[in-house]
Amino acid sequence: MGEIDPAFVQASEHRPKSSVIVAEGIPLIDLSPINFQSEDTIPVSSIQGLVKEIGRACKEWGFFQVINHKVPLDKRERIEEASRKFFALSLEEKLKVRRDAVNVLGYFEAENTKNVRDWKEIYDFNVQEPTFIPPLVEPDDEQKVQFQWDNRWPHNPPEFKEACQEYAQEVEKLAYKLMELVALSLGLEPNRFRGFFTHNTSNIRLNHYPPCPYPHLALGLGRHKDTGVLTVLAQDDVGGLEVRRKSDGEWILVKPIFNSFIINVGDMIQVWSNDGYESVEHRVIVNSEKDRFSIPFFLKPALYTDVKPLEELTDDRNPPKYRTINWGKFRTARMRSNFAKSNVENLQIFHFKIPSN
Ligand SMILES: O=C(O)CCC(=O)C(=O)O
Numbered sequence: 001m002g003e004i005d006p007a008f009v010q011a012s013e014h015r016p017k018s019s020v021i022v023a024e025g026i027p028l029i030d031l032s033p034i035n036f037q038s039e040d041t042i043p044v045s046s047i048q049g050l051v052k053e054i055g056r057a058c059k060e061w062g063f064f065q066v067i068n069h070k071v072p073l074d075k076r077e078r079i080e081e082a083s084r085k086f087f088a089l090s091l092e093e094k095l096k097v098r099r100d101a102v103n104v105l106g107y108f109e110a111e112n113t114k115n116v117r118d119w120k121e122i123y124d125f126n127v128q129e130p131t132f133i134p135p136l137v138e139p140d141d142e143q144k145v146q147f148q149w150d151n152r153w154p155h156n157p158p159e160f161k162e163a164c165q166e167y168a169q170e171v172e173k174l175a176y177k178l179m180e181l182v183a184l185s186l187g188l189e190p191n192r193f194r195g196f197f198t199h200n201t202s203n204i205r206l207n208h209y210p211p212c213p214y215p216h217l218a219l220g221l222g223r224h225k226d227t228g229v230l231t232v233l234a235q236d237d238v239g240g241l242e243v244r245r246k247s248d249g250e251w252i253l254v255k256p257i258f259n260s261f262i263i264n265v266g267d268m269i270q271v272w273s274n275d276g277y278e279s280v281e282h283r284v285i286v287n288s289e290k291d292r293f294s295i296p297f298f299l300k301p302a303l304y305t306d307v308k309p310l311e312e313l314t315d316d317r318n319p320p321k322y323r324t325i326n327w328g329k330f331r332t333a334r335m336r337s338n339f340a341k342s343n344v345e346n347l348q349i350f351h352f353k354i355p356s357n
């Protein structure tokens, strides 16, 4: 076993502990009361208990798992299989669809989180094609880069594109139903958030965490919060995702449950809800024996969306805690910082906080 490349080494306070806490996990929520056949918004009376559970989970954990979600298992298995086959290709083959400074989608093997390299490789595609791009380049934009948002499909495996698109459709439906539940739990109309996703920038990421000979030094994915609205994550049976428990700051392992999804609140819900629901840090630990695969779906608004605390949730006693964040500008700033590796922490929602008196 050689030396580890220092780019992967976490500062000692961020390395995984030798003992992992599995004990009391994130809430498990049964979605069977929901009628997934209907495109109509949910009749509130039938699901009051469920709405309460979702509200409590969002507030206390920012994370929960769902079962009976109606995403067909065969579609999930098909994308999981396609993902394994894609990552098993030669590096040369995968590099043909590599992300770069202009093309934001595709394969990438050199991702950093907070300036430390992650022990993983990824593939990103957008759910809605083509992505609606407002004229983003503004007079005050020094770099004037117009990012390309087109999906870059590999030729191999041949079923890859179809498997990805079919799964995306199903998981997107689930994400919208979950947003109805989140809206209800905040005392809002169920379809309050729907308009933000007409020209959405939601994407799916395929993650592959290869076995790592240094699981005590490196992470598959460093600690971070998801910047979007809501994440619907499929993890395999290996395990490795850890969530920072809000009550005491401990890292808790999320135990894999067959055919379940892990849901977490992203930064934009935190802003809309004026800190009612907060996005929570999570990370991925690696192991020295097994490959691990996961597939997050990131629900994200249109690039032109101005995100700010909702009027219904603010008043004189609870004034807005954030200035307006333009999603397109926020994303662009984050993507630039991914390429310019620097010691400055990248743009975060707390930079938009309005100081309280
Ligand atoms: O692989 C996982 O379990 C988590 C992935 C994740 O948090 C992310 O890609 O943002």
Ligand SMILES: [Fe+2]
Binding pocket: 224, 225, 226, 282
């Ligand atoms: Fe994440």
